[in-house]
Amino acid sequence: MSNVQIMTGNQAAAIGAKLSGVQVVAAYPITPQSQLAEILSQYIEGGELKAEYVRVEGEHSALTVCISASTVGARVFTATSANGLLYMHEQLHWAAGSRLPIVMCCVNRGVGAPWTIFNDQQDSISQRDTGWIQIYCRNNQEILDTIIQSYRIAEEVYAPIMVCYDGFVLSHTMMPVDIPDPEKVREFLPPYQAHTILSPEDPRTLNAVLFPWRRANSEGVLCDGYMEMRYKLQAALERSPAVIQETSRRFAEVFGRDHGGLSWGYRMEDAELIMTGMGSLASEATQAADILRDEGIKAGVVGIRVFRPFPAKNLKETFRGAKGIVIFEKGISYGYEGALSSDLKAAFYGSENQAPVHNYIAGLGGRDVKARELADAARASWAEMQTGIVEKPTTWLNCYTG
Amino acid sequence: MAFLFFCKGDRAIMYEVIWHGRGGQGVVVAAQMLAEAAYLQEFKGVTSAPTFGPERRGAPLTASTRIAQEPIRIFSQIEEADIAVVLDESLFKVVDIFSRLRKNGLLIINTQTPLEKWDEQGEYRIAVVDAAGIALRHHLSKEGAPVVNTPMLGAFARASGLVSLEYIEKALNHKLSKEQGSRNFTTVKAAYEETIVREKKD
Structure with a gap:
């Protein structure tokens, strides 16, 4: 049975994150994303979503919180727009280099200067080379569905995903959206099984400085150098199209909607x-x-x-x-x-x-x-x-x- | 009896509605309610959008609703609406409402001015209703001002024939508390009854 409601793109995104069972949300409000951050904080405050909302002083910190939480095994979500995304730029590279399955929404908005709050896609296009998978949505149903798909893709290939949708044009326009059954979503997207090695009992340093060549560690095991690790990020993205297509096909089987894969x-x-x-x-x-x-x-x-x-x-x-x-x-x-x-x-x-x-x-x-x-x-x-x-x-x- | 007055060919029928009002009058909510009612009435494609950007209380603004048989694929702003709904007639002095209404389109105005006084624009179908008066009569006000957006939905139903009162009531009850929903619906019904429509002059 379908459960169609008339909603904005931001509402659809919030529901997508909720249905995905995210455990940590850290987002800093910025037009036209603000409504999405607000709705998620309401879900969490009202107990509808069992997650922690970490309030931060800016977007760089928002993504840093997500990176940290994802590193210890949480399913995390954030969202931003325009200059907020630019402010995250350093951490975008860090998230991808750390191979974390973070999903974020970029509610597309033009970047300053001169100031604009209105839509274009310069913000996410300018982040093309950060190692994130980027998916662009064409309506509010696709936004909701793509967020759910994205966690499945990200957690399989270990690369972060930016779900992009046009600010105002979709974020503030209401249209019918079929809300998937939560039980079916849980089946499609089981809880995240992290491969984290971090634990308070066994403190380690992650992503320490690497030298140009491969080196043996203290136990004599030859380890990847910077270039090998970067190659693996590229290899992950190169094999992700097959995962994206398969996820799209599987989603269509379960929910009857196919947005087209690639x-x-x-x-x-x-x-x-x-x-x-x-x-x-x-x-x-x-x-x-x-x-x-x-x-x-x-x-x-x-x-x-x-x-x-x-x-x-x-x-x-x-x-x-x-x-x-x-x-x-x-x-x-x-x-x-x-x-x-x-x-x-x-x-x-x-x-x-x-x-x-x-x-x-x-x-x-x-x-x-x-x-x-x-x-x-x-x-x-x-x-x-x-x-x-x-x-x-x-x-x-x-x-x-x- | 409600009737459809548009015939736009058999393919891709879409009705475009612009709501004109001032910040605080609830044009965005009216546009949403209409989309919701139309969807309940089995129009598969509905969208509603505010004027994109910052909003200021009292400033002229618009919201829009698109209604179609098939899911809507366009999100650009409406150029020429089929229907314009004006919540505040003082806007005629500051906004060129006619420039965004197609010839032979329908203009629905919240006004106390009787229909015969609105004769200078002979190329449109015009409907008038005293929505503010109806709201005051039913003690429906918000922050001291009569609530005009919901009665205008009743006027819309009457003049356009696109949505029925039954679905407007459902949309209201979805959005509002039971008590608020039923109070608002009283004004919708009253406006439906009191709306006077004039066909365009030939």
């Missing part, structure tokens, strides 16, 4: 013009595809859920039939182009897919992006592609550029 498609059966992006923008593009299909253009959408590890192999297959690709991104690698654009083009390197790729930067700092506007951009690009314009400078959509 990516999802819309009207892709015979698509020639493929629009792609991450999060709510990709969802908006599905309506743009409808508009273009009505005009006779064979348009489809690929929504990329997992940005790290970048599912290059999977996407190479997904985009095989493309005759033109239009990428919409809510972030940019300043001085070059959108990060997704670079990664996707690199995935096609040396393959037979040499379809033209046009890159649009859209919706920075909360600037509204409508399906109609995405359709206009894709239609213009499609026309240019027919005349042989394979490459063109990154276009800033809905932006006065003088």
